[in-house]
Amino acid sequence: MRHRLEPLAWLGPAVALIAVVVLWPIVALVRTSMQNITPIGVTIGSAGVANFTKLLHDPNLPGILVRTVIWVVAVVAITMVLSLGLAQLFNQRFPGRRVTRWALIAPWAASVMMTALIFRWMLQPDNGAINIFLHQIGLLRQFNSNQSSWLGRPDSAFAWMIGVAVFVSLPFTTYTLLAGLQVIPGELSEAARIDGASWWRGYRSITLPLLRPAFVVAAVINLMNVFNSFPIIWEMTRGGPGYQTNTTTVFMYNLKESFIGEAAAMSIVNFLLIIVIVLAYLRVSNWGRAGAA
């Protein structure tokens, strides 16, 4: 006979850890967002909703919100389309497949901030490897020019950072789609081919629909990672020039340096957006139906 409190003994440590690292910070975050705290960390008193009004009237906010949407949509869309192709390719049989798959792991296993740093280095205006290459193929006219300082102009900096975000996202999404492809019986597309269907036709009518669950899971987890992404922008531009390459996540961190109350308000907005994403995820995943599990 089991005691009613027995689960507590087994799950207690895990619950305690979640309480300390996740639940308590949520409470602290909400409190901070409603406090008036000076840049040196002295709490003067309650701020009511002043931090939120200040945030909403920040002249930089509209641009940052638009950029965040572009960031998330562009990175996730490009990543998912490319990884569909990559998964298809790496699902084929060819000599050395295992080794090439290992190469794909590198950006996943390596620290994202270090990957961002190496891209920053390769984009140095004067002698970065990418600029040397662009010069050789004739796309770059002059070193140390306005054109070659990709990270100095907000638009080109943002485009390059989207590229780096795609680069570090691809391994996870590709591997997830590969796992999805492996459970699709080969006989299905075989049968379609014998029946005379074109490769594309078979892919669209058989593979893609069966791949949908893996695709959705990969896309939502990627969406979450991309929305929360901080190291890429931080290492490549620090969000600059000005606030012109900030997303809401980077903006929150920049605010934290001097206006912690407003940073907390920004975090709450981010947090609510994440909750929306989580709920959407639970809906599309099996949890939506698993209430009794």
Add this chain to the structure above:
Amino acid sequence: MAARVAAARPRPARPAPARAGRGRRARRLPAVRTAVIAAAAYLIAAIFLLPYLEMLVTALRPQRELLDRDYLPHHWAWSNLTGMWGSGFGVTSSLRVSLEVAGGATILVTLVALPAAYYTARHRFRGRWAFLILVLATQMLQPTALIVGIYQEFLSFHLIDTVWALVLVNAGFNMAFAIWIMNAYFSSIPAEIEEAAMVDGSGRMGVLLRVTLPLAAPGLVTALIFTFIAAWNEFIAALTLTTSNSAIPLTVRLDSFIGQYTVDWQHLFGASLVATIPVVILFALIERRVVGGLTAGSIR
């Protein structure tokens, strides 16, 4: 479904280039097709490795060649790899902090996730669903969104600039992965095996240690390696919670290089290389099982 496809119109006249194996005419094609596929895969693999090769090349570039416009240096400065450990850079002390954080988080995750994964795999009880959804929520949330709250919390606990703060944060946000993957392994081990061992006179704990754990070892190892790598690479919590020279891990140390007047890129990437190579090798060991742990929450 095949029947529906068969009823479709005949295929378009112009075949896609990557297509092969159609009918008798295409007998000879598989070899060509395989060669094309392999070539494309090798090219993509090379592209994925290029930034890390550049990391290696820069780590071995002599200081005076840092401004050269060449892919490769004229001399290879192997001495960079010893020079970067000099006390002026702090790489040695930060490497130690990173090891402590990653090791500590891995141990803590094992201690809390193992019993939880085992119990939820073996028993149905009130609150099981609530617990699992709480775990999933921690996996979806990342330290980033909560970082201001985490900072305020550890400030009030006087844990800023300590290894403990980073151990707790990393353990908390990586526990979910460990629970999913170990839960899957425990669930796949029939309870009868444990019962049989118990009949033979072993206690519950004895059975768990001598029978169940060895069978679940692949899951456990995957969870350990994954947690270690995630904590090793973690950046934003470390950047926020540690500031003093003796408490910052390697990621934050490298970040601090960037703000300096002259960046010692060769040492920066030498240290990056040291931080990257072991985790890529470790990751390759668990590669097949990682996707399962990351997506298992959704297929429960």
